[in-house]
Amino acid sequence: MTTAELFSPTEPDYLSQLTSAAARYADRTERRERNREVLRTRGVLHADEPERVEKRLARLGADWSLATAIEREPSDPVAAAGSTLRLPPESFGSDVLGLERLIGRNNLTPVAFLEEGALVSRSVGRVTINGPGGGHGTGFMVSPSLLLTNNHVLRSQEEARRSVVAFSLQAGIDGRPLTPAVFQLEPHRFFVTDRELDFSLVAVAERGARGEALASFGRLTLSEAQGTVVVGEFVNIIQHPRGEPKQLALRENQIVDILDRFTHYESDTREGSSGSPVFNDQWEVVALHHSAVPKTDAEGPPLSVDGVPWTPDMGDDRLAWKANEGVRISRVLRALREITLTGAAARLRDEVFVPGTTAAGPAPAPVESAPPPAAPAPSGNGASARPGPDGSRAFVADGTAHLTIPLRISVGLDPSVFPVASVTAPPPGPVPPAPPPAMRPDTVSAAERDVEAALVNHRVALERPYYDRPADTAAREAYYAGVATDDGDTLRRALTELLTRTHNPRPRYKPMRLVYPWVDLHRDGRLRSIYSGNDFSAEEFIRADAAVEAARTARIQELFLHEGTAGPAEFEAEFDALEASMPFNCEHVVPQSWFLKKEPMRGDLHHLFACEVGCNSFRGNFPYFDFPHFDEAVRDACGLREDVGFEPQEGKGTVARATLYFLLRYPKQVGDTAREFPEDRLPLLLSWHASEPVTEYELHRNAAIAELQGNRNPLIDHPEWAEKIDFSGVWP
Known part of the structure; x- marks a missing residue:
């Protein structure tokens, strides 16, 4: 099979397409205006x-x-x-x-x-349809053989057969026109079109009319990865408006809304621009431009620039428009995956999902996504996925090592890799980075980027006021406005609802980026271990955690290479052992094992504190406890641990308030076993809370966390509520 077509029962013409775009735009008016207001104010x-x-x-x-x-x-x-x-x-x-x-x-x-923009522009050409109903559009190469454009540019195999694409139809740096390279389209080799998503994918001849090689114009790598563009971001569009020489709408094109399949943006595009690639600032294709959003009358039909109903015979240049609509490229790829193809056509389709190179230049950022299930999945650094036992697969993407077995476990890939340490209890103090062996350049780059970003954040933080009491007081009053305190159970429920609703965004667990640079700093700009009070610099902990994470990743890579017989259970056990043997310098006051390391609990900053690995490992997952003769039996600087629990040397009031926050934010998630802080130990937390008042350090943390994840700790803001809240409803 060499061709395929997806269509709705009634073929839409260009007028109905414009009407549909206008209707989608009108339906999103309220959301779009909200987006604009947030962009303006926040x-x-x-x-x-x-x-x-x-x-x-x-x-x-x-x-x-x-x-x-x-x-x-x-x-x-x-x-x-x-x-x-x-x-x-x-x-x-x-x-x-x-x-x-x-x-x-x-x-x-x-x-x-600019240099990369010039390179990617070589893959963009003008599509010309010869014969009856002819005209111009734009298209771009997305594989060594296939060109992507709109369905309304190339509606059928017959129309594509009498069409050509011209590359280098543009002026040179001296202002004189270049000689375009014209290639015949070859729909007999491959033609797929989807009328609803308005895309067509067609094969192009390997040689141009003057013998030019199609390969010399490269291709644009498409990605299904999320996070390529957000509302409010500016995009760039390379196009052939009205069939004219290639032009660029640069950055003055703002995304105003993102729908499930389409995106709306305000930009300077004209007729003939249909089929143009829409890029983010990293020159990744984020959308396929397909339609202007026209101004319409009260009944819905488009209007002309003269204010009268527009008809196709007037020409596109008479259409009054107010925005543009593009098809999200991830939705195009999804539809392409779902089409059933065989033989040569299937192989040509699969090439779209393989990372490639731009013309006369290096490869653009590789895609995260894997091609249809046959070939190994490409990784974020260009490496292929390694199939494992039981259908498991491993790859590295966006600096993260992923294991699918079929569950998926992710471990951050940060700095340079060094040999894995032996599995013994780590000594007190941060884990020092060890000299790295030879490694891939992209791994080094990812490591440096992560560490340096954390250090820049720390430098910025040191320039800020440590704690702005008037501003935080106003923020606190606004946050709890309307919370009733008369009834303990009502108060608990109201706080749980408030903490959950305002927990936005919900950051992933990444202490080197989120805890050490600003959140957990003391007034002197340094970190203090929550249990021992030992003093450390933020850079110490940032670099130490980066080294630990790299060691974990090195061990994971060894598993993939040398332990091919391991099954899902063995891999999962290995991950647990790695985290236990090589912990970060960060303490979850509610141990991760109590909530199975799930997010958002794992990354919730309110219960994450700087803590050297010796104390972190010594506490383990023991619940807090009060020993009657603690002063006579202190274990180093961390505290005392026996089978019944752990009592820290420092920070009792702080950890009590953090634990009480967790119980309010995540009711019924912990406490169902004796080792998970059962209800009969609530008086211990309340006692520690009452005996050690809230400090400026905690006020700073609370304000900093509110900026990052939206919610606050009520026990810090209103210590008096501890005796009012009915906590009985938080246990399973």
């Missing part, structure tokens, strides 16, 4: 779904903490490197500049942005 980090924003930041090598730190920093137009941040030039890598660009702080970008 910025791009807050207008889209939190999960999509987090994934977008991750693709930029950043996280919510770094992004909000940059967003909050006062502008300084004369700062180093042209940035608005008051930091030394060596602090400004692509992460920082990319984030400032994303949130609209400045328009700086590396010169390579």
Whole structure:
């Protein structure tokens, strides 16, 4: 089979397509206006779904903490490197500049942005349909053989048969036109079209009319990965408007809404631009431009520029439009996967899902997604997935090692890899990084990016006021407005609902990026272990955790290479053993094993604290306990542990309030066994809370966490509520 077509029973013409686009746009008016208001008042980090924003930041090598730190920093137009941040030039890598660009702080970008744009533009050509009903559109190569455009540009195999695509139809740097390379389309080899999603995919001849090689124009790698664009971001469109020489709508094109299958943006495109690629600032294709959103009358038909109903015989140039609509590229790929093809056609289709190179240049960022199940899945660093026992598969994508067995476990890939340490209890103090062996350049780059982003965040944090009491007081009063305190059970339920509803976004567990740079700092800019009170610099813990994570990843890679007979249970046990033997310098006051390491509990910043690995491992998952003669039996600087529990040397009031928060935020999640803090130990938490008042350090933490994940700890904001809340409903 060489062709396929997906269509609805009634073939839509161009007029009905415009009407549908206008209807979708009208249906989203309320949401779009809300997006615009949030963009105006709060910025791009807050207008889209939190999960999509987090994934977008991750693709930029950043996280919510770094992004909000940059967003909050006062502008300084004369700062180093042209940035608005008051930091030394060596602090400004692509992460920082990319984030400032994303949130609209400045328009700086590396010169390579233009160079890469010139490279990707070579894969974009003008499609010309000859004969009856002819015209022009835009298309772009998405594999070595296949060109993507709109269905309304190439509606059928017959129409494609009499069409050509011309590359290099543009002016050169001297202003003189280049000689275009014209290629015949070959729908007899491959033609797939989807009328509802408005795309057509067609084969192109290997040689042009003058003998040019199609391969010299490269292709654009498409990705199904999430996080390629968010509401409020600016996009770039390479196009042939009205069939004219190639042009670029650069960055003044803002995404105003993202639907399930389409996206709306405001940009300068014209007729003939149908089929153009829509790019983010990393030159990843995020959408297939397919329609203007026309102005309409009260009944729905499009209007002309003269204000009268528009008809196709008037021509596209007479259409009055107010926005543009593109088809999300992930939805195009999803539809393409679902089409049943065989033989040569299936092989050509599968090439779309394999990362490739742009013309005369290096490969663009590889895709996360795997091709249809036959070939090994490409990884985020270009490596193939390794099939394992029981259908398991492993690959590395976006700096994360993934294991599918069929469950999926993820371990962050951060800095350089070094040999795995022996499985023994770690000594007190942060784990020092060991010298790395030879490794892949992309691994080193990912490591440096992650550590440096955390260090930039820390430098920005040190320039901020440590705790703004008036601002935090106002924020606290607004947060709890309307919470009734008369009845203990009602108060508990209201707080649980409030903490859950406002927990947005919900960051993943990443202490080196989210805990050490700002959240857990004391006024002197340093970290103190929650159990021992020992003093550390943020950089110590950042680099130590990065080294630990790299060691874990090295061991995982060894498993994939040398332990092919291991099954899912063995892999899962190995992951648990790795975390136990090589812990981070971060303590969950509610142990991870109590909630099976699930998110959002695992990454909830309210119960994460800096803690050197010796104390972290010594406490383990023992519940808190009060020993009657604690002063006579202190274990080093951490505390005392016996079979009945663990009593810390320091931080009792702080950990009590963090645990009480957890019980309110996640009722009935812990406490069903004696080792999971049963209800009869509630008086212990209340006693520690009452005996050690809230400190400025906790007030700072609470305010910092509220900025990052939206919710607050009621026991810090209103210590008096501890005696009012009826906690009986939080246990299973």
